[in-house]
Amino acid sequence: xxxxxxxxxxxxxxxxxxxxxxxxxxxxxxxxxxALQLPAxxxxxxxxxxxxGRLRPLHTNAAIFAFVGNGIFMGYYYAAQRLLKARNFSDxxxxxxxWGWNAIIVxxxxxxxxGLTTAKEYAELEWPIDIAIALIWVAWGVNMIGTxxxxxEKHMYVAMWFFIATFVTIAMLHIVNSLEVPVSxxxxxxxYAGVQDALVQWWYGHNAVAFFLTTPYLGLMYYYxxxxxxxxxxxxxxxxxxxWALIFLYIWAGPHHLLYSSTPDWAQTLGTxxxxxxxxxxxxxxxxxxxxxxxxxxxxRQDPILKFMVVAVSAYGMSTFEGPMMSLKNYNAISxxxxxxxxxxxxxxxxxxxxxxxxxxxxxxxxxxNTKLYSVKLANVHFWLATLGIIFYVIPMYWxxxxxxxxxxxxxxxxxxxxxxxxxxxxxxIPMYWxxxxxGTLYLTGSLVMVYNLVKTVxxxxxxxxxxxxxxxxxxxxxxxxxxxxxxxxxxxxxFILLSFIAVAIGGxxxxxxxxxxxxxxxxxSTVTPYTPLELEGRDLYIREGCFNCHSxxxxxxxxxTERYGEYSKAGEYVYDHPFLWGSKRTxxxxxxxxxxxxxxxxxxxxxxMDNPRSMSPGSIMxxxxxxxxxxxxxxxxxxxxxxxxxxxxxYPDGYEDQALGDLKKQAxxxxxxxxxSGIETSWDKEIIALIAYLQKLGTGILPR
Amino acid sequence: xxxxxxxxxxxxxxxLIFLGAYIWSVRSGQFDxxxxxxxxxxxxxxxKSKKSDTENDSGINEEEKK
Numbered sequence: 041x042x043x044x045x046x047x048x049x050x051x052x053x054x055x056x057x058x059x060x061x062x063x064x065x066x067x068x069x070x071x072x073x074x075a076l077q078l079p080a081x082x083x084x085x086x087x088x089x090x091x092x093g094r095l096r097p098l099h100t101n102a103a104i105f106a107f108v109g110n111g112i113f114m115g116y117y118y119a120a121q122r123l124l125k126a127r128n129f130s131d132x133x134x135x136x137x138x139w140g141w142n143a144i145i146v147x148x149x150x151x152x153x154x155g156l157t158t159a160k161e162y163a164e165l166e167w168p169i170d171i172a173i174a175l176i177w178v179a180w181g182v183n184m185i186g187t188x189x190x191x192x193e194k195h196m197y198v199a200m201w202f203f204i205a206t207f208v209t210i211a212m213l214h215i216v217n218s219l220e221v222p223v224s225x226x227x228x229x230x231x232y233a234g235v236q237d238a239l240v241q242w243w244y245g246h247n248a249v250a251f252f253l254t255t256p257y258l259g260l261m262y263y264y265x266x267x268x269x270x271x272x273x274x275x276x277x278x279x280x281x282x283x284w285a286l287i288f289l290y291i292w293a294g295p296h297h298l299l300y301s302s303t304p305d306w307a308q309t310l311g312t313x314x315x316x317x318x319x320x321x322x323x324x325x326x327x328x329x330x331x332x333x334x335x336x337x338x339x340x341r342q343d344p345i346l347k348f349m350v351v352a353v354s355a356y357g358m359s360t361f362e363g364p365m366m367s368l369k370n371y372n373a374i375s376x377x378x379x380x381x382x383x384x385x386x387x388x389x390x391x392x393x394x395x396x397x398x399x400x401x402x403x404x405x406x407x408x409x410n411t412k413l414y415s416v417k418l419a420n421v422h423f424w425l426a427t428l429g430i431i432f433y434v435i436p437m438y439w440x441x442x443x444x445x446x447x448x449x450x451x452x453x454x455x456x457x458x459x460x461x462x463x464x465x466x467x468x469x470i471p472m473y474w475x476x477x478x479x480g481t482l483y484l485t486g487s488l489v490m491v492y493n494l495v496k497t498v499x500x501x502x503x504x505x506x507x508x509x510x511x512x513x514x515x516x517x518x519x520x521x522x523x524x525x526x527x528x529x530x531x532x533x534x535x536f537i538l539l540s541f542i543a544v545a546i547g548g549x550x551x552x553x554x555x556x557x558x559x560x561x562x563x564x565x566s567t568v569t570p571y572t573p574l575e576l577e578g579r580d581l582y583i584r585e586g587c588f589n590c591h592s593x594x595x596x597x598x599x600x601x602t603e604r605y606g607e608y609s610k611a612g613e614y615v616y617d618h619p620f621l622w623g624s625k626r627t628x629x630x631x632x633x634x635x636x637x638x639x640x641x642x643x644x645x646x647x648x649x650m651d652n653p654r655s656m657s658p659g660s661i662m663x664x665x666x667x668x669x670x671x672x673x674x675x676x677x678x679x680x681x682x683x684x685x686x687x688x689x690x691x692y693p694d695g696y697e698d699q700a701l702g703d704l705k706k707q708a709x710x711x712x713x714x715x716x717x718s719g720i721e722t723s724w725d726k727e728i729i730a731l732i733a734y735l736q737k738l739g740t741g742i743l744p745r
Numbered sequence: 746x747x748x749x750x751x752x753x754x755x756x757x758x759x760x761l762i763f764l765g766a767y768i769w770s771v772r773s774g775q776f777d778x779x780x781x782x783x784x785x786x787x788x789x790x791x792x793k794s795k796k797s798d799t800e801n802d803s804g805i806n807e808e809e810k811k
Contacts, residue, residue, distance in 0.1 A: 123786065195775060195782050204766070209759055216755055236748035243752045263786065272783035279783075280776055287763055291756045307749060 044192065044513050047506035048121045052134045054408050054503060056114035059142055060397060061491060063106035066149075068484040070099040075480045077663070078627065079473040081653075084663035089153040091663040092627075093586025097164045098152040103389055104162060106145045108253055111397040113137065113180070115260040116203055118404060120184065123200055123263070125193045125511040129186025133179050140176035144169055155584035156226045159619050160241045162248050163217050167228045170218040177214065181207045192511040198279040202259030205287045209251040217244035221618075221684045224677055227580070229684055234614025235302055238622055243294035249385075250290040253393055254356075258286075260396060261329050261353065268345050268403055274331035278324055285321035289314055296367035299376065300596040301622065302611040308369075315367035322360035329353040344419035348399035351427055355391025359384060373445075377592055377626040379469070380441025383434040390430045390483060398426065398490060405494050411501025418493045425486030432479030436472035443468060449600040457603055462629035463657050470661075565612035568741035570690045571734070573678055573704040578734025580681075581673075581727055582621070585665065590627035593738070606633035606739065613741040616690050628662060633739035640745075643711050644718035646732045668728040675701060675725070707733060 076083040077092045084091045117134065121127060128134050147169050151157075157164040165173070184207060188196070217240055220228035230237050266273050273279055295303060295311030330353055333340060340346040362384055366375050375381060406413050413419060447465040450458040459465050571579060582588070595601050597608040609632050614620055633639050641649075648655050651669055653662035679697035686692050708724035711732055715722055722729070736745070770776060 195778065196770075197782050197786055201770075205763065208762060212755055212759055216751065232748055239748055239752060243756075266783065266787060270787060272780075272787060276783040277779045280779070284763070284767055288760060291759055294752075304749070 042512070043510045045508060045510055046125075046127050046192075047508050049117070049128050049131060049134065050408055050504050050506050052128065052131075052138060053114055053118045053404065055138050056110050056117060057401065057404060057408065059110040059138070060107060060114050061401065061494060063102060063110055063145065064394075064397065065484070065487050065491060067099060067102035067107045068480070068487055070095055070102055072477065072480040072484055074099055075473070075477040078661055079470045079477065081661050081663055086664055086666070088155065088585075088665075088667050091585065091665075093589045093663070094153050094155055094157075096589045097157060097161075097586060098149065100162055101148050101152065101164065102145070103393075104248070104252060105148070108257075108389075108393045108397070109141065109145075111393070111400065112206070112252075112256040112260070113141070114404070115264065115400055116184075116256070118408075119199055119260070119263040120187060120203065123193065123197045124187055124191035125509065126187055126191050127506075129183050129190065133183040133186075137176060137180045137183060140172065140179065144172050144176060147172070151226070155586075157583060157586065158218075158220065158228065158230065159583045159586075159588055159621060160217065160230065160237075161245050161624060163214075163241070163244060166226050167218070167220055167222050168225060170214070170220075174211070174214060174218075177207070177211055181211065192514050194514055197263070198273075198276070198283055199259040199263040201283050202255045202262065205283070206251050206256040206259070209247060209255075209287070209291070213244045213247050213251070217241060221687055223680050223684045227677065227681075229681075229688060230619035231688065232618070232620075233688065234617045234620050235611045237617065237620040238298055238301065238614075239295065239303060239307065241620070242297035243291075246294035246297055247291055249388070250293075253388060254290075255287065257356075257393060257396055258282075258325055260400060261325075261349070264396075264400055264403060265329055265332050265349050265353070268343070268349060268399065269333050269336045269339065271332055271334070271336050274328050274334065278328045282321050282325040282328060286318070286325065289318050289321060293318060293367070296372070297624070299367070299369050299372040300598070301594050302609050302614065312367045312369065315364045319361060319364050323357060326353055326357035326360065329356075344416060344423050345399045345402050347420075347423050348395045348402070348426075351423075352392050352395035352399065355387050355395065355430070359388040359392060362387070373596075373598065375441060375445070377624070378441035378444050379437045379472075379625075380445070381625065383437035383441060386430070386433055386437070390426070390433065394483075395426060398422065398487075401490065401494060405497045406501070408504055409498045409501030410504045411497060414493050414496035414500060418489055422486045422489045422493070425482050425489065429479045429481075429483030429486060432482060433476050434479075436475040436479070440469045440472040440476075443472075448604070449598070451600070451603075457600065460604065462604070463660055466627070466661060467659055564615070565610065565742060568613055568615060570616045570685070570692060571737065572707055573675075573682065573700040574707045574730050574733040575737045576681060576685070576734075577673060577675065577678065577704070578730035578732070578737075579621075581668070581731045582734055583619075585668075587631075588621045588623040590623075590625065590662075591629065591631045592623035592626050593630065593632040594622040595630055595632050601630070605630050605639065606637045607743060610742060616685075618685065618688050618690075631735070631738055633743070635736040636739040636743040636745060639739075640736070642718065643714040643732050643736070644720055646735055647715055647718075647720055647722075647728055650728055650731065668731060669722070669726060671727045672723075672725045673727050673730060675704060678704065 073083060073090075074092055074095050077095070088094070117128065144165075148165055151166060151169065152164060156166050158166060163170075184203060188200070188204075219231040221231060222228045232240050262273060262279055292314040293311050295307045296315045297311075299308050299312070301308075330350065333346065333350065336346075340350055365371050366381070366384060375384075402413060402419055405411075444465050447459050447468060452458055593609070595605045595607070595609045602608055613632075634641075645656055647669070649657070650665045652664050652666075653660040678700050682692050682697050682700050686696075705724055708729045711729050712722060712724050
């Protein structure tokens with residue numbers, strides 16, 4: 041057979057290499073900042089751009105999409121060309137992919153601190169950026185599929201399968217979860233409301249972990265770990281089973297993020313059952329990775345790259361065992377809403393993703409610049425800083441999580457809460473927050489040591505030119521197969537009809553389901569009313585400031601929660617919530633009954649509390665929000681917001697757009713009057729007025745104000 | 746809870762795509778050889794000087810598949 045000559049594109053790998061390094065350090069730095077903001081609110085710097093509520097999404101997005109994202113593409117572009125024995129399908133697409141993806145990250149780094157957010161975790165970016173993400177993602181997919189088609193190696197190594205699954209699934213998740221109705225260029229409302237929005241969000245959120253942080257990294261593990269160890273993977277058969285079992289099971293586990301919430305019980309159980317089943321493929325994969333080192337363990341002692349990989353895969357094993365445990369209702373009742381979850385995700389992010397990425401960077405640098413690693417010793421220093429950093433991070437956070445959950449649930453013999461004041465349970469955690477920040481500092485320091493080491497390494501070498509390869513083309517075999525497959529289908533009418541039906545059903549589903557989704561917004565509780573214009577604007581401020589990052593709006597049906605907050609949350613209370621704002625972590629108390637019962641506070645309390653939380657709650661770790669008191673809201677978008685909400689099924693009467701501002705002003709003047717009685721002078725158009733209106737609305741759907 | 750239909754539909758769709766990919770991969774012989782691929786990836790690094798190894802490697806596999 042005639043041989044074809046081709047060259048691998050190494051430049052694109054180097055581009056993603058540097059992006060991974062730069063964004064990694066950025067993500068760790070932002071992470072350390074928000075870690076310091078908890079024990080010391082002064083680190084919020086009193087400016088709106090740097091408050092915890094805005095930086096926390098920036099941190100998660102930077103870690104997931106900037107650091108790990110670029111890490112995936114770096115590893116993919118190096119491995120895929122070699123696995124498929126072909127240069128990338130299109131160099132232009134590769135460059136579009138690189139610049140597009142990193143432009144999206146820059147856009148995120150500007151819009152998130154600016155308070156432009158959809159409020160959906162790990163999907164906070166507004167609709168224009170969502171569209172850009174979809175386009176760039178497809179550019180990668182086309183590039184990958186094109187390369188697969190022109191490959192010269194018939195067998196697709198298991199790593200390729202993991203990359204394919206990543207592309208297909210993330211595309212679907214991103215599109216379904218990002219469906220939203222734009223109000224302006226930087227503002228939109230989720231297509232779904234309340235419980236529905238929550239289900240969609242956590243179907244997405246969970247699978248973002250599964251198909252962005254897990255499957256592509258497993259692909260990288262299956263390529264780079266054997267390479268680094270110079271040993272074939274322990275069992276190729278196991279890797280194939282690992283792959284197929286994992287992708288079929290993962291997609292159903294999402295509802296385990298919503299245990300004890302207002303979502304249907306059967307959906308919660310479905311999530312739990314699939315989560316437990318996931319232990320099998322996850323641990324199969326972990327053992328396959330670790331056993332790859334059989335007979336090479338002596339090398340782990342000397343080679344820092346293998347050390348990084350071994351601890352990374354061990355962290356994968358730990359978090360994939362812990363995940364299913366946390367999906368059990370009794371376990372979740374303690375871990376949910378606390379720092380336990382934070383510890384869990386950081387075993388995954390710092391351990392699995394972080395350490396594997398570091399291993400890849402150290403392995404790739406000498407190969408991309410044709411040199412030797414500048415200092416093995418410094419790489420070892422980095423390894424210990426990172427590993428100790430993780431330990432100093434997660435142990436205090438596990439401790440914190442369990443401590444706080446137990447404090448929340450503590451009752452006196454008389455049946456009263458021992459810690460009725462939420463703040464008391466927070467103040468117990470401050471020392472652990474400092475320890476966590478110390479762990480983060482170690483981890484960040486380690487990454488800076490790595491940057492120095494990598495820069496020195498690169499300077500000692502020169503970029504490897506695109507090496508020339510030779511391999512036989514694959515074409516003839518492909519044609520033969522296509523013929524065969526078609527005949528197979530033609531000879532079997534039943535599968536053929538079935539497949540046609542599926543194709544049609546998918547089309548129908550895509551068209552009709554949004555209709556159902558909107559229809560089901562009709563309130564099932566008659567006392568639940570749509571937000572007034574002022575409350576709606578206040579809610580948008582709540583979203584802008586990222587309040588949901590620390591305050592949940594989901595009271596679980598536990599005595600310890602109904603005692604503290606009031607009646608547990610009902611699905612029917614959220615039907616006008618586009619998006620839902622249940623939150624996933626209680627750094628502050630739940631706010632779902634903030635406007636009713638014993639939690640209700642006077643307007644003046646909220647006014648002073650926003651100006652400086654410590655004036656109302658001494659010791660509070662909440663940031664200050666003085667700009668809410670001084671900034672005026674022009675309400676120019678109000679008619680558009682009303683009309684967007686009506687499109688989504690919220691029953692504002694026809695023509696209400698024209699009345700809305702008048703109603704808003706009337707309600708605002710009422711709050712201004714209340715504040716005046718307390719000796720506070722302000723005007724109706726200040727942002728604080730709208731936020732107070734929203735906070736006072738919370739919980740009033742089923743209880744008297 | 747109508748949105749569950751959308752999610753389950755989308756999930757099923759993804760599963761069906763994966764099922765199709767699985768059936769294709771098995772039928773087209775992707776998994777006929779469950780040992781060589783794991784070893785082969787270790788040897789594709791060779792630069793121009795060791796080109797002959799690469800040729801031999803893929804050559805052998807082509808024959809095996811037929």
